[in-house]
Each structure stands twice: as structure tokens, then as C-alpha cells.
Amino acid sequence: MKMGLGSMRFRAFKWAIWFIVMATWIGPVRLTSTSSSQTLPKHSFDNYSVALNKAMLFFNAQKSGKLPKSNGIPWRGNSGLLDGSILKDVNGGLVGGYYDSGENTKFHFPLAFSMTMLSWSLLEYPHKYHAVNEYNHVRELIKWGTDYLLLTFDSDASKITKIYSQVGGAYENSKSPDDFSCWERPEDMDYPRPVQTAYAGPELAGEMAAALASTSIVFNDNLTYSNKLIKSAEALFAFARDPQKRRPYSRGNPWIEPYYNSTGYFDEYLWGATWLFFGTGNLKYLTLATNKGITKNAMTLKWTKKAGVLSWDNKVPSALMLLTRLRLFYAPGYPYEATLAEHHKLISLSMCSYLKPYHLFNWTQGGLIHLNDGGSQPLQYAANAAFLANLFADYLNASESAGWTCGPNFFTVKTLREFASSQIDYILGKNPLRLSYVVGYGDKYPTHVHHRAASIPSDGKKYSCKSGYKWRDSTKPNPNTIEGAMVGGPDQFDRFHNDRRNRGSAAPTLAGNAGLVAALVSLTNSGGYGIDKNLLFSKIPPPSVTY
Numbered sequence: 001m002k003m004g005l006g007s008m009r010f011r012a013f014k015w016a017i018w019f020i021v022m023a024t025w026i027g028p029v030r031l032t033s034t035s036s037s038q039t040l041p042k043h044s045f046d047n048y049s050v051a052l053n054k055a056m057l058f059f060n061a062q063k064s065g066k067l068p069k070s071n072g073i074p075w076r077g078n079s080g081l082l083d084g085s086i087l088k089d090v091n092g093g094l095v096g097g098y099y100d101s102g103e104n105t106k107f108h109f110p111l112a113f114s115m116t117m118l119s120w121s122l123l124e125y126p127h128k129y130h131a132v133n134e135y136n137h138v139r140e141l142i143k144w145g146t147d148y149l150l151l152t153f154d155s156d157a158s159k160i161t162k163i164y165s166q167v168g169g170a171y172e173n174s175k176s177p178d179d180f181s182c183w184e185r186p187e188d189m190d191y192p193r194p195v196q197t198a199y200a201g202p203e204l205a206g207e208m209a210a211a212l213a214s215t216s217i218v219f220n221d222n223l224t225y226s227n228k229l230i231k232s233a234e235a236l237f238a239f240a241r242d243p244q245k246r247r248p249y250s251r252g253n254p255w256i257e258p259y260y261n262s263t264g265y266f267d268e269y270l271w272g273a274t275w276l277f278f279g280t281g282n283l284k285y286l287t288l289a290t291n292k293g294i295t296k297n298a299m300t301l302k303w304t305k306k307a308g309v310l311s312w313d314n315k316v317p318s319a320l321m322l323l324t325r326l327r328l329f330y331a332p333g334y335p336y337e338a339t340l341a342e343h344h345k346l347i348s349l350s351m352c353s354y355l356k357p358y359h360l361f362n363w364t365q366g367g368l369i370h371l372n373d374g375g376s377q378p379l380q381y382a383a384n385a386a387f388l389a390n391l392f393a394d395y396l397n398a399s400e401s402a403g404w405t406c407g408p409n410f411f412t413v414k415t416l417r418e419f420a421s422s423q424i425d426y427i428l429g430k431n432p433l434r435l436s437y438v439v440g441y442g443d444k445y446p447t448h449v450h451h452r453a454a455s456i457p458s459d460g461k462k463y464s465c466k467s468g469y470k471w472r473d474s475t476k477p478n479p480n481t482i483e484g485a486m487v488g489g490p491d492q493f494d495r496f497h498n499d500r501r502n503r504g505s506a507a508p509t510l511a512g513n514a515g516l517v518a519a520l521v522s523l524t525n526s527g528g529y530g531i532d533k534n535l536l537f538s539k540i541p542p543p544s545v546t547y
């Protein structure tokens with residue numbers, strides 16, 4: 001049965017009831033395999049590639065360490081050159097990587113997630129990155145991240161005993177000078193840069209394993225590097241799985257817990273195992289990724305909202321998506337098929353949950369989905385969902401499915417694409433304020449971005465810890481335009497606080513921009529529609545014929 005969204009609105013209540021039923025009992029979801037002639041969204045796709053060029057530049061602005069000659073950000077220079085130098089055991093210290101947001105802190109957990117997202121988007125859409133002339137750029141950005149991640153543990157040892165999990169930051173409520181109590185450009189930092197060490201941390205190690213396994217496929221053309229990445233990913237995953245080390249990396253650490261608290265690690269087990277299977281072709285990882293116990297602990301045996309809200313803290317949806325890709329295009333069969341079929345049903349339900357009439361999530365009047373229950377920084381969740389939805393549409397189309405079903409209703413892939421473009425269009429300015437939330441894109445965008453380097457002029461003068469605050473508190477726009485930065489976003493009423501003091505609305509993050517980049521490359525029509533079916537599977541053996 002095909003239904004328009006309009007007619008559905010009246011029956012939203014009924015569908016919500018149905019959804020609750022579906023959430024406790026997942027019925028069969030049958031994909032109709034008819035070829036479709038779909039109409040594409042009317043949006044000019046060129047806008048997505050323009051925004052993509054900008055969104056990627058944000059990563060250049062966040063670089064720490066000794067910058068390459070042409071980094072493209074005139075107001076940024078070398079910084080953090082002594083990071084990690086107090087440590088005896090890391091070669092070259094912990095110089096490099098990316099600052100997370102408007103502070104000058106390197107948070108390795110979301111950093112690794114951001115690299116995994118960039119790699120994933122590249123492995124799906126290499127032709128599009130080529131077409132928008134960003135292929136080498138995205139690889140360079142990923143390598144900047146992986147080169148750094150390789151410094152954060154002993155990547156030559158066969159067994160990892162600890163991981164450096166953060167550089168800089170602040171001890172909550174501390175009065176001493178640090179990244180939060182000072183307002184200084186990274187180039188001028190003159191306060192201590194403490195390093196956090198994780199002797200346990202399945203989510204940190206699991207995410208880093210995902211990052212390095214995915215990039216090992218990206219750098220297929222350099223076997224030395226690729227092998228180093230995959231070997232390290234396996235060692236990290238062994239650390240993550242060590243029964244003695246299953247304590248969250250952030251718990252009880254006041255430098256981390258208030259900022260990037262991890263609320264569980266089974267999602268990283270699922271996600272890490274999935275990427276390790278893609279990176280090695282070793283079936284033991286597929287066995288783990290389809291293990292009922294892990295799936296259950298990651299809360300995916302029945303559908304919950306968690307199965308739809310991708311973020312740096314929740315990789316359940318992205319893992320389900322990739323395992324569904326495997327089912328659709330590779331079909332490993334017995335004994336994996338039963339669990340993969342469950343994963344497929346769950347991610348299909350997550351796609352249903354994005355549809356407005358079901359009202360599983362709140363929406364602003366202006367049309368933004370609020371996946372984090374009215375919390376701050378809604379755009380990063382919306383961008384991730386847009387990426388997943390358009391990717392799922394591409395998976396369906398590539399497997400010659402016209403759409404998917406939500407209970408009794410059949411929806412075409414066009415519904416998914418419309419959801420994805422509606423969210424990204426909102427971010428790019430199709431909202432009640434006519435404001436683009438991506439700096440430097442469109443005529444009107446945030447001018448008071450919460451960002452130390454962007455808010456302090458690069459005028460050769462050094463502002464001290466406290467004297468820098470005059471720049472945070474200035475009513476004038478930032479002197480440096482931080483091109484491509486997607487800020488936290490509006491509130492539940494489509495209002496934006498263009499206020500440098502407001503982190504939740506006016507600060508960009510690495511993870512947020514990584515999701516935005518992924519969504520934009522997925523949506524642009526530059527380089528043609530659809531995914532590259534094979535690149536992501538290039539390290540796994542051809543599927544067996546009998547299953």
C-alpha cells in the first residue's frame with residue numbers, strides 16, 4: 001500500500017500505537033523488489049557540493065601541531081607543539097590531531113568517531129569526492145587524524161596496555177588556568193596541557209579500532225600504512241574486549257566525564273567488530289558483530305529510539321546500517337543471516353522513526369527533527385540521521401528495491417531522500433530565520449561562533465588567559481570567519497542564540513561536522529547518484545556461492 005505523508009498525518013496516533021507494538025514485537029519487513037522510476041528532489045544539488053567544500057575546511061581550522069605549508073586557514077598557525085612531551089614513552093609526544101570545538105582540547109573519543117565517519121563517507125562515495133575535487137583533501141584530513149591516533153598508544157607493541165585519551169581540557173570547577181578557564185588562541189596557550197590515560201576503556205578502544213580499520217581500507221594504495229592501521233585496529237580491539245578492562249574510559253575522570261561521557265560500550269563492540277570484518281575479511285569479527293549477546297547488550301534486540309539516533313556516544317544505528325549493507329550486497333548466509341535479518345529490520349524501523357507523521361521524535365515548527373529530546377546541539381544528530389537516511393535510500397536503490405515498509409505501509413526511497421534533504425536544507429538556511437547554520441555558507445550565518453581561535457584577532461598580539469575574555473565578551477562579530485563550521489543549532493522553537501558564550505547553540509564540534517560532511521557528500525549529485533558498492537568490501541573475500 002502506498003500512502004502520501006499528507007493523508008497519514010490524520011492517522012498519526014494510530015501509527016504511534018502501531019509503532020509501540022512494533023517496538024516490542026518486530027514483525028516481518030518485506031522489501032519489495034520492483035524497479036522504480038523515482039523523481040529526484042527539486043533542490044539544486046550544487047548547493048550541497050558548495051556546502052561540502054566549506055564543511056571540510058572546518059577540519060583544517062581545527063588542526064593542532066605543526067601545520068602543513070598550505071593549510072588554507074590564514075589565521076591559524078602551529079600550536080600544541082609540546083603536547084605529550086611530559087610523557088617518556090610516546091615517540092614525538094602527542095603533537096598533531098584536532099581540537100574538538102571552541103576550546104583547545106583534543107578529545108580522542110569523538111576525534112576517532114569523526115575519522116570513522118569521514119572514512120565511511122569516502123568508502124561509499126569516492127566518485128563524488130573526486131567530482132567535487134575533495135578526494136585528496138578528505139584523505140589528507142583522515143590521515144591527519146589517524147597519524148595522531150597512532151601516537152596515542154604503543155602501536156609497535158603486540159599488546160596494548162594503555163591509551164592516551166585526551167590532551168588539555170579542564171578539571172571541572174578548577175580555578176587554575178586551563179582550556180576552559182582561559183580564552184586564548186591555541187597558538188598562544190601558556191598553561192599546562194595535562195594528558196589523560198585510559199588503562200581500561202572498551203568504548204574508546206572500540207571506536208579507535210573502528211577508525212583505524214576503516215581507514216586501512218581508505219589507504220589501500222599504501223600497503224605499509226594500511227597494514228599498520230589494521231594491525232593497530234586489531235590490537236586496540238583486543239584491548240577493548242579484554243574482560244579485565246571493561247570499565248568506561250570516562251567514568252570518574254573529571255577531565256572527561258562532564259564533556260564526553262560514554263554511556264555504554266556494546267555499541268562500539270558492534271561497530272568495531274563490523275569495521276574489523278571489513279578491514280580484515282576475518283570471519284571471527286563477523287561472528288562477533290552478529291553475536292546475540294553483544295547485540296542484546298547494545299540494546300538492539302527490540303527497537304528503541306537508540307537504534308535511530310547516531311552520535312559520538314551511540315553507534316548502534318551506524319553498525320546496523322553497515323551490517324544491513326553486508327546483508328544486501330554480500331549475503332554471507334548461515335550462520336550470520338538470522339541476526340543480520342534482525343539488524344535489517346531494526347534499521348528499517350529507525351528509518352520509519354524519522355518520518356514526521358509517526359512523531360516518534362519532536363519536530364520544530366520550522367521542520368527540524370529534535371533527536372536528542374530538546375537537548376542542545378540538535379544539528380549534529382539531524383545531520384547524522386540525514387546521512388543514514390540517504391545512504392539507506394542508496395542501499396535500497398542499489399539492491400533494486402523501490403522502498404521499504406513501516407508496518408502496513410510501504411514508502412519509496414524518495415521519502416528517505418526527502419527527509420534527508422529537508423534536514424540538510426534546514427541547516428543550510430531553509431528555516432524560519434532564513435539563517436544558514438554553516439559559517440560562510442549563504443548570506444546570513446552565525447557571526448559569534450563560540451571559538452577561541454576564531455574570536456581573537458590574529459594580529460601578532462598575545463592575549464593572556466584572562467585578557468582574552470574581552471574577545472569572548474565583545475559584541476562584535478568574530479574577526480576570523482571559521483568557514484564551514486556547523487554550530488550547535490537552534491532551540492525547540494527555531495530560535496538561535498548567536499552568542500559566543502552559549503556553547504550549546506554557537507559552538508561547532510568535530511563530530512558534528514563529520515556527520516555534516518557525510519550527509520552532504522551523500523546528497524550531492526556531483527559525480528552521479530548512488531554508492532560505490534565494492535570499495536568498502538574490497539578486503540573481504542568474495543561471498544561463498546552456497547549458503
Ligand SMILES: *[C@@H]1O[C@H](CO)[C@@H](O)[C@H](O)[C@H]1NC(C)=O
Pocket residue numbers: 222224225
Ligand atoms: C605510505 O605511508 C607512510 C606513512 O604515512 C609514508 O611514510 C610513506 O611515504 C607512504 N608511502 C607511499 C608510497 O606513499
Ligand SMILES: *[C@@H]1O[C@H](CO)[C@@H](O)[C@H](O)[C@H]1NC(C)=O
Pocket residue numbers: 257258261262263264
Ligand atoms: C556518564 O554515564 C554514566 C552511564 O550512563 C552515568 O551513570 C553517569 O552519571 C554519567 N556521568 C555524567 C557526568 O553525566
Ligand SMILES: *[C@@H]1O[C@H](CO)[C@@H](O)[C@H](O)[C@H]1NC(C)=O
Pocket residue numbers: 359360361362373374
Ligand atoms: C517533546 O518535547 C516535550 C517537551 O520538551 C517532551 O515532554 C516530550 O517527551 C518530547 N517528545 C518526544 C517524542 O521526544
Ligand SMILES: *[C@@H]1O[C@H](CO)[C@@H](O)[C@H](O)[C@H]1NC(C)=O
Pocket residue numbers: 044046047050441442443
Ligand atoms: C542554492 O541554489 C540556488 C539555485 O541554484 C541558488 O539560487 C542559491 O543561491 C543557492 N544558495 C546558496 C546559498 O548557494
Ligand SMILES: *[C@@H]1O[C@H](CO)[C@@H](O)[C@H](O)[C@H]1NC(C)=O
Pocket residue numbers: 040394397398529530
Ligand atoms: C538507482 O539505481 C539505478 C541503477 O540501478 C541508477 O541508474 C540510478 O541512478 C539510481 N538512482 C538514484 C537516485 O540513486
